[in-house]
Amino acid sequence: MVKRKSDCPINYSLEIFGDNWTLLIIRDIMFFDKTCYGDFYESAEGIATNILADRLRFLISEKILKKLVSPKNKSKFIYRLTQKGIDLMPTVLDLVEWGAKYNRDTFPKKFMTWLRKDREGLMKHYREKAMLNPANSIPERRKQHR
Amino acid sequence: MVKRKSDCPINYSLEIFGDNWTLLIIRDIMFFDKTCYGDFYESAEGIATNILADRLRFLISEKILKKLVSPKNKSKFIYRLTQKGIDLMPTVLDLVEWGAKYNRDTFPKKFMTWLRKDREGLMKHYREKAMLNPANSIPERRKQHR
DNA sequence: CAGGATCCGTTTCGATACTG
């Protein structure tokens, strides 16, 4: 587990954002339909497997993500945003807008157009999408000692 | 100078936020009247001098901050937000709100009340404050080779 | 084969001492 400098009274947000990878994971799950380990591994620009596992574990421990067992395949896991994670959407979108204003490496054009024209609608769309639960998934293992 | 992983097509924002310290510096200069090295050193929860110097240099190179010579004291420098820096205000405020919702370590109570009641007014206030230039400061040294 | 864990060389960070 990564050791973070949470021993000093630092803004909590920094524990999430003061890292190169967590925001990428959140971005991917929030807007790009990534749901499982393999998806993140592919899309988060070159993350190492151990780092990815560590960050996922961290995000789950912070209750920003939750981990579910895939209904189709018992050895596949699905990661989803919690409400706390969904609540990061305004922040992420602000960063997207800021990045688009001062840099050009950014989200797909269609997304940006939508964001500029109807930010509220876009947020509603992705918020609802994030809240759909895959029908019959089950929560990950509960405490093993009964 | 810090070496960042900007060689991969990562979101530009991460170069600013994927770090433990830059956000603290921005927070302090944006909302807490910190203007110079010593101020940041005091208030950014235990930052080391070399890291502080490095981050300030980085923020200047990214044109998020600008460095001015104090009119009073030629060996004192004043750091101020550029427009690009000021444009990070919505993001920072989102993080403040998110942090306040899910954690209690947060901004002063008065600030939070104001933020909740009148976010636009608060932003206007701090934006204007950030744009006041100290009267007769002069830009930092221009290229030394003529 | 998905989802990691482990090992290990390399890079970056950070505390302290020191300098113009």
Place this chain on the structure above:
DNA sequence: CAGTATCGAAACGGATCCTG
């Protein structure tokens, strides 16, 4: 006051291995 130099500690990243 505003930084730089040094050096040990921590985090990263890549490869490989493990387990169901």
